[in-house]
Amino acid sequence: MTTPLPALSFCVIEDTALFLDLARDHYFRLPETANAAFLASLINGVAFAPALHSAGLDQFVSLAPLRAQGGGIHPVEAADLQGCGFSPSLIARALWDQRAIERRLARRGLHTVLSELRSVLCSRHARRPFGAEHAALVKAFEDAGLVRSAVDRCLPRSIALARLMAKSDCACQVIIGVKLRPFAAHCWVQAGHLLLNESVEEAARYKPILIL
Template sequence: MTTPLRALSFCVIEDTALFLDLARDRYFRLPESANAAFLASLVNGVAFAPALQSAGLDQFVSLAPLRAQGGNIHTRECADLRGCHFSPYLIARSLWEQRATERRLAKRGMHTVLSELQSALRGQQANRPLGDNGAALVKAFEDSALVRSAVDRCLPRSVALARLLARSGYSCQVIMGVKLRPFAAHCWVQAGHLVLNESVEEAARYTPILVL
């Protein structure tokens, strides 16, 4: 049985805790004193109820314990797509899935959409390593940017790609990451150590805050 996706996740960058509140579709950080109290209350990177209470996050106490994200994801290389052909059919399929994902995010919110995605990614059928057919799907998403800009669409594009891969039986992870100065958030898909829809260099600039 899949563990329900919790509405709060966090990571720590340069002694600063950054949070992702999925229910409200927002990232936030704590005031300096609350941040210090929160970090001091962590136990081996895990926030139990007292840590959340010390930071004034009483509304999230029921979600404890929460483990800090960020330390177990490695971006080593990109998937090799050189052998994949240009496929109008797969491009059209990827564009349809991207638009459908954007509509679901707008209507149902990030928490619901990502909870559904987590269930799909952890399903028994989504366990094959990326092969030629999976790589062809990744290539189609790359080529679809020629038709519809990928700028500021990393979340729906990544969710859509992961859904299609899982539906075809391929295992992958969706990773949401953040950086601190200046603050920015990003999302990409990995299959093991292979980054599928981003460069290794760009993905490495971000610390994972949520891994599906």
């Protein structure tokens, strides 16, 4: 049985804690004093109840312990899509699934959709290495961006891609990352050390705040 997805996650960048409240689809940081108290209360990167109390995050105390995100993710290279042809049927599937995820996010909210995704990603027991079939799916999502712009749609695009990859028995992770100055958030999919729908250079600009 999959452990429920907490409604709060966080990472630390340059001595600043950044939080993602999944229930409200809201990123936030703490006032300077509360941030210092929170960081001082972390134990090996884990926020127990006292750390959340010290930061004034009493509403999230029941979620403790929460571990800072960002470790263990080391993308090395982008997936090789050379040799993948242009597939109208796969492109249509990519567009359809992305629109379906957009509608579901609007109706059900971020926490529910990501909880469902986590269950899908964890429920697949047979794992196959990334191969030609999976590369064709990734290429279809890339080509779909020529039909419908992928700008500001990284989240539904990544969720839709990850679901199809999981259904094809390829282990993958969806990663939401953030950067501090200026603040920005981004989302992409990885299969091990392979980046599927982002460049290594772009992903390196962000620190993971949620890893599924």
